[in-house]
Amino acid sequence: MKKLFLSLALLGLLTLTACYGAPKVGDAFEGEVNNYEGVTMTVVEGTAMPGGVTVEVLNTTEAEINSGNQHDFGLQMEQDGRWHWLERKGEFANTAEAYIFSTDESRELALTWSSGYGDLKPGHYRVTKWFFEYRAPGDTTDFLLTAEFTLE
Numbered sequence: 646m647k648k649l650f651l652s653l654a655l656l657g658l659l660t661l662t663a664c665y666g667a668p669k670v671g672d673a674f675e676g677e678v679n680n681y682e683g684v685t686m687t688v689v690e691g692t693a694m695p696g697g698v699t700v701e702v703l704n705t706t707e708a709e710i711n712s713g714n715q716h717d718f719g720l721q722m723e724q725d726g727r728w729h730w731l732e733r734k735g736e737f738a739n740t741a742e743a744y745i746f747s748t749d750e751s752r753e754l755a756l757t758w759s760s761g762y763g764d765l766k767p768g769h770y771r772v773t774k775w776f777f778e779y780r781a782p783g784d785t786t787d788f789l790l791t792a793e794f795t796l797e
Contacts, residue, residue, distance in 0.1 A: 695764035697757035
């Protein structure tokens with residue numbers, strides 16, 4: 646009976662490991678990033694872990710800058726000098742709340758991805774997040790910021 650229980654427990658652990666292992670590498674990214682002058686996103690030193698990272702967003706412009714919440718981000722991995730999207734596991738649901746990034750006030754966001762991507766293996770990565778400058782209804786400028794980090 647002990648052997649049966651141990652075998653079932655091991656099978657369950659292997660199944661969970663397969664479901665929550667490292668994410669699959671997807672399509673290459675061809676777009677532009679970090680090209681909106683005066684708004685930056687950087688990794689807070691010492692926070693990069695296989696299951697998450699903390700980033701600091703700083704808006705030094707006079708514009709109102711907005712973005713989705715701390716669950717609204719993507720991940721990319723560098724391979725052979727090119728950036729590739731990492732694929733999320735399963736469906737992704739998020740609330741529609743927006744964060745406002747005021748002028749000269751930095752804001753830290755703790756981003757965790759274990760449930761959506763799994764833990765990352767050693768490598769060179771970047772977290773991606775869409776932002777927009779709001780001027781009036783229907784008058785916005787969208788831009789993508791990235792923050793790079795390496796896992797040893």
